[in-house]
Amino acid sequence: MPTPEDIARLTSLVLLATFALSALLGAIVHRTNFCTMGAISDALNMGHWDRMRQWALAAGVAMIGFGALAAWGAIRAQDAVYASPRWMWLSAMVGGLLFGFGMVLASGCGSKLLVRMGAGSLKAFVAFLAMAISSYATLRGITAVWRDRTVDRVFTEFDGSANVGNLLGTGLGWSPPMALLICGAVLGLALIGWALYRRDFWQGRNLLAGFGVGSIIVAMWWVSGHLGYVAEHPATLEPAYLASRTGRMEALTFTSPMAYTIDWLMFFSDANQRLSIAVVSVFGVLVGAAAHALFTRRFRWDGFKTTEDLANHLIGGTLMGIGGVTALGCTIGQGLSGISTLSLTSFTAVASIIAGAVLALKYQYWRLSRDV
16 A cells, blocks of 8 residues: 555656646647637638648547557546546537637637637636636536536436447447447547548648647546556545546546636635646646747737627636536547547537537628628
């Protein structure tokens, strides 16, 4: 059994690894302009699919990596924060639509807001505050009550985890880890194949975005699920995932962590406050993006020029906070971390986020055409 000193050292190592990986994510996103909202906008408005292929490449790498870790026995897939017998389809749909609409108004999802903040955007900072406060309210406040009494009560329950691997594997007699590996490999290779099909996509920026972001998600599953796992915690004599806010294996996500970051800053002197993977990942992305922006001389202060722009960022951030918590994740949380586990809720959330973003883009086009 590890000693309390061993636990403290291992927890510090998990947090340090999380900071390094999230800082690398911030730098890569700033360098490559990886952005789910931008990918949808490029495809819809210009017919340009490079950034969508970046996302598909990252998702494919994450799926294959998660399945390989589970089949290898390095992680326990059933302990992932997205593993649940419930398919929360209504929560994912409603939350995803709100999040997708909001990220267009705020000019980026949660991770993109952090990257823009690191590069000097005061507009992103305002949206970040709105998103953090509304996500906190949806975790514990007034919108949490509404969420709990409405959409969270509608779900479909399965025997075992509600993911594609479990559903197919049960019928074919595969073990859960093998099902995750096979299904993850098939879906992941399909996404990677689509992304790499066009030779003009084979540019350093695109490959760095896809392989880099996808590999960071896989590495975070290993850090949280393997490095941070102890079979018998000395305080409880039970299995534990160190530095995990949920008590389960986590990867990167940026909706609830924003709320946890505000909570940590406001109640820093409380002896019960502890750094977690969630909080450290927020600071990591900020630092990584800021470092890259300063190194490449792309750091620029950026503020609001119109009241409408301010309103859009406030409303967009609020919608993302409410929607992200309701959908159980954001474009990184559900879109990459969740999808890598083949969760049905994650697939539903991602489809709804895309639908919400398309609605918002069409709304903006309607506004522009009306004002002409």
